[in-house]
Amino acid sequence: MEREDIIEEILRLKEERNAVIMAHNYQLPEVQDVADFLGDSLELARKAVNVDADVIVFAGVDFMAETAKILNPEKKVLLPTRRATCAMANMLTVEHILEAKKKYPEAPVVLYVNSSAEAKAYADVTVTSANAVKVVQNLDSDVVIFGPDKNLGHYVAKMTGKRIVVVPPNGHCYVHAKFTLEDVERARGLHPKAKLMVHPECEPQVQEKADIIVSTGGMIRKACEHDEWVVFTEREMVYRLQRLYPNKKFYPAREDATCIGMKAITLRHVYESLRDMKYEITVREEIAERARRAIERMLEMS
Ligand code: 13P
Numbered sequence: 001m002e003r004e005d006i007i008e009e010i011l012r013l014k015e016e017r018n019a020v021i022m023a024h025n026y027q028l029p030e031v032q033d034v035a036d037f038l039g040d041s042l043e044l045a046r047k048a049v050n051v052d053a054d055v056i057v058f059a060g061v062d063f064m065a066e067t068a069k070i071l072n073p074e075k076k077v078l079l080p081t082r083r084a085t086c087a088m089a090n091m092l093t094v095e096h097i098l099e100a101k102k103k104y105p106e107a108p109v110v111l112y113v114n115s116s117a118e119a120k121a122y123a124d125v126t127v128t129s130a131n132a133v134k135v136v137q138n139l140d141s142d143v144v145i146f147g148p149d150k151n152l153g154h155y156v157a158k159m160t161g162k163r164i165v166v167v168p169p170n171g172h173c174y175v176h177a178k179f180t181l182e183d184v185e186r187a188r189g190l191h192p193k194a195k196l197m198v199h200p201e202c203e204p205q206v207q208e209k210a211d212i213i214v215s216t217g218g219m220i221r222k223a224c225e226h227d228e229w230v231v232f233t234e235r236e237m238v239y240r241l242q243r244l245y246p247n248k249k250f251y252p253a254r255e256d257a258t259c260i261g262m263k264a265i266t267l268r269h270v271y272e273s274l275r276d277m278k279y280e281i282t283v284r285e286e287i288a289e290r291a292r293r294a295i296e297r298m299l300e301m302s
């Protein structure tokens, strides 16, 4: 099938199934182009609450589709391929949380949405990179158990002055861990007029050199403030920004900053997902109910 035919079929099937396509900002351009709604993980979670459709095709990684399902138990949520998973979310187990809880029984458990539904069931509240500082600031505790990203944890500790106990201690995203001080120097040398927008999953020494530290949604909101940017996050963010601001310049800090899980979804997968109604996301109700409380608390607090 030609690309145009696949797109036509996607549009037809969307209507037939009463479906919407939600996609994360890191998706391949061909997938971004057919999405009804694009966003960062907070925006996608918010949108999932109000979406008026029977089926959500979620072009993102599995924890994002799970979050949509938890918030919409009566809707069918489809992940176009089972290979779309988040390596960082997979680092955190329930045992990590329970062990930290033994040491700090009074500390609230704050989990990055980049975590499994099982882990979220043990969280007091979830956060995304867009609201982590605000949520932790508003918690009535100076010590917080936080997982699984040590770099976002570092950023939250710096901004709130609270003690952040990270679980697991080395939790990180391999895509953002690639960025180094050499990348910062190269960016400054090649693009002296550009400012650096840095995702808080980057390492602390890279965060320190940033002009702004923001979620992917924050990058979109802040891009209007300057004409040239070097982007320290997953490579496809540049496509998203360039489409929104055709008169500005955006450079990826590294061409090889690609998330394998996000890139596992192609246009053909989106079509096959709608055609065959696969792969359906399910979350056991007792897990979903507890995870939902933590996600809804985040939505109320941010
Ligand atoms: P955002 O919440 O900024 O979209 O980030 C999600 C993510 O997985 C970053 O790697």
Ligand code: SF4
Pocket (backbone or CB within 6 Å): 061, 085, 086, 087, 088, 089, 114, 173, 174, 175, 176, 201, 234, 259, 260, 261, 262
């Ligand atoms: Fe997970 Fe990193 Fe991919 Fe984001 S970029 S989905 S944190 S592996």
